[in-house]
Amino acid sequence: xxxxxxxxxxxxxxxxxxxxxxxxxxxxxxxxxxxxxxxxxxxxxxxxxxxxxxxxxxxxxxxxxxxxxxxxxxxxxxxxxxxxxxxxxxxxxxxxxxxxxxxxxxxxxxxxxxxxxxxxxxxxxxxxxxxxxxxxxxxxxxxxxxxxxxxxxxxxxxxxxxxxxxxxxxxxxxxxxxxxxxxxxxxxxxxxxxxxxxxxxxxxxxxxxxxxx
Ligand code: AMP
Numbered sequence: 001x002x003x004x005x006x007x008x009x010x011x012x013x014x015x016x017x018x019x020x021x022x023x024x025x026x027x028x029x030x031x032x033x034x035x036x037x038x039x040x041x042x043x044x045x046x047x048x049x050x051x052x053x054x055x056x057x058x059x060x061x062x063x064x065x066x067x068x069x070x071x072x073x074x075x076x077x078x079x080x081x082x083x084x085x086x087x088x089x090x091x092x093x094x095x096x097x098x099x100x101x102x103x104x105x106x107x108x109x110x111x112x113x114x115x116x117x118x119x120x121x122x123x124x125x126x127x128x129x130x131x132x133x134x135x136x137x138x139x140x141x142x143x144x145x146x147x148x149x150x151x152x153x154x155x156x157x158x159x160x161x162x163x164x165x166x167x168x169x170x171x172x173x174x175x176x177x178x179x180x181x182x183x184x185x186x187x188x189x190x191x192x193x194x195x196x197x198x199x200x201x202x203x204x205x206x207x208x209x210x211x212x213x
Contacts, residue, residue, distance in 0.1 A: 003081070012111055
């Protein structure tokens with residue numbers, strides 16, 4: 001199974017992808033996670049990417065496509081792309097890379113969530129420093145007083161989850177990423193999911209629509 005998860009910031013792409021990956025033994029390829037790791041480790045890629053990620057702008061397409069090519073040489077079993085592609089140039093680039101490997105995307109899952117709910121969700125989002133598990137202080141709070149239920153790690157707020165950067169990420173999404181929906185719609189791959197529902201309902205809708213539920 002080869003999937004793309006499309007959807008604005010805070011649409012639930014990452015958490016849904018993680019569960020699907022766990023259940024079906026897929027690889028989770030999140031360009032956001034890869035970039036944050038590179039930034040933390042201060043690699044060359046990280047130093048290039050930092051200013052874009054901090055401001056909510058997109059990292060240049062050639063940098064992202066280079067990263068994806070490298071990931072795919074390592075990983076050929078089923079996978080979920082989370083947060084990639086984000087521009088038409090990336091979607092075209094991906095089609096070319098997969099074509100050269102005689103592979104194709106099966107479905108593109110588009111998680112739709114209204115802007116006001118996205119802003120609410122990102123304001124309440126907290127992540128574990130240790131294992132990366134994602135919480136929402138309102139809808140999915142940690143049980144043990146501010147620490148991670150999975151590993152006891154400290155929780156933190158992503159530095160780009162602040163009001164100003166969130167607004168920019170939403171407008172970048174509308175301008176640069178939305179057009180991808182049409183790219184995949186004409187290829188018959190786009191699956192629309194209401195991402196505003198509860199986590200379990202969204203998961204069920206996704207698994208049904210990609211033929212594994
Ligand atoms: P995410 O974790 O998917 O919300 O991504 C966080 C940030 O990483 C974005 O706001 C962008 O700055 C950068 N980023 C992640 N994926 C991509 C991509 N496919 N193309 C360009 N920039 C990206």
